[in-house]
Amino acid sequence: MKNWRKLVLATLLLLPSLAAAQDFPAKPIRLVVPFPAGGPNDIIARVIGQRMSEISGQPVIIDNRGGQGGVLGTDAVAKSQPDGYTIAISSAGALAISPSMEKVAYDTLKDLTPVTLVATVPEMLVVATNVPAKDIGELIALAKAQPGKLNFASSGPGSLPHLAGELFKLTASIDIVHVPYRGAAPAVNDLLGQQVKMTFLDLPVLLPQIKAGSLRPIAVGSPERAQTAPDVPTTAEAGFPALRIENWYGMVAPKGTPKEIVTTLHRLATQAMADPAVKEKLTAQGASLVGDTPEHFRQFIANETAKWAKVIKDAGVETAK
Structure with a gap:
């Protein structure tokens, strides 16, 4: 009898929440x-x-x-x-x-x-226009020829662009220097000013500069090419499938x-x-x-x-x- 009463009480307590769930959203x-x-x-x-x-x-x-x-x-x-x-x-x-x-x-x-x-x-890897590399192979070769000389911008320590750069370093076995910024906008500004050499950022953030020719796209981190930048190869196509970002x-x-x-x-x-x-x-x-x-x-x-x-x-x- 006690168990039956507990069951009835539990059911009664649940009724308001069940009704609320059925009516959702009511506001x-x-x-x-x-x-x-x-x-x-x-x-x-x-x-x-x-x-x-x-x-x-x-x-x-x-x-x-x-x-x-x-x-x-x-x-x-x-x-x-x-x-x-x-x-x-x-x-x-x-x-x-x-x-x-x-x-x-x-x-x-x-x-x-x-x-x-x-x-x-997708995260897009781009370089400043004064970087001579035209593809990811040339960029890696350039970095290996100048260890510790090339740098990459990010939107802040621990951000996805920061870790994308770190994954690039690990995957390609290169030594490039992280330069953190307070957000994507100042990072892009310094990239346009050629004060930093490369960055990974959300494609929509970079697309206007890519279309204007102000930044050079190297590769996109998605499994397929981006519809908004169909001429840019994926990192997998470039020989780096682990660099999916x-x-x-x-x-x-x-x-x-x-x-x-x-x-x-x-x-x-x-x-x-x-x-x-x-x-x-x-x-x-x-x-x-x-x-x-x-x-x-x-x-x-x-x-x-x-x-x-x-x-x-x-x-x-x-x-x-």
Whole structure:
């Protein structure tokens, strides 16, 4: 009898949450972007969020919470109520790299619920126009002929462009010097001014300068050539398949978000990504839409975390942990 009463009580307690899950979303959803407005993460979130709003009939409000390379905004979501009304589209840095580089207040796979991998964006290796190398083989030969003389810019210590450069060093067995900047814009400015020699950055950031002939593209880190730069070979085509480097953006919710709500968020996001207008807008930004399952995205995050943790260790990158 006691067990039966406990079962009835537990069922009664669950009824409000079950009803809430069935009615979801019944009010506006706050979509946190852990970077300032205008960047790739923000553009992707706004395009996806707008279509999710149209599909669900509820506003999807973009909340830009930049700081610490995406960590602060991602942490805010990890600490939010697990009701589906506060979610994020965060990046590779905050979800898979920063936890190995510095002390962060969350464990990605323990404190966040993966919803779906939204998009990947290839990292492009470019050089300043005063660098004589025309392809990756010539660039490596130049670096080996001048060990410690060539440098590469990044958007900051521990950023994906920084680790991309470190992976390049390890893969090609070359000695090039890291020059960190506070963001991609100043890195590109100094590259244009020929104060640094090369960089890996998100393709959309570099595309205007590539089209203008102000920077020379060497290779793209995606498995296939980019639609927005079809003449640029992949790193695999250039003989370096291990030098696969893509930034990525994925939707996450707080730990404990009910499965039914995660399923609804997944449906809204993947339906938004399937929309031809959404695909057209984001393809023009150099992004490839994905839309996998929560389970696959969880494993993807685990694999990316292990990959970059190994690069950090093997390259002897200084961490703040």
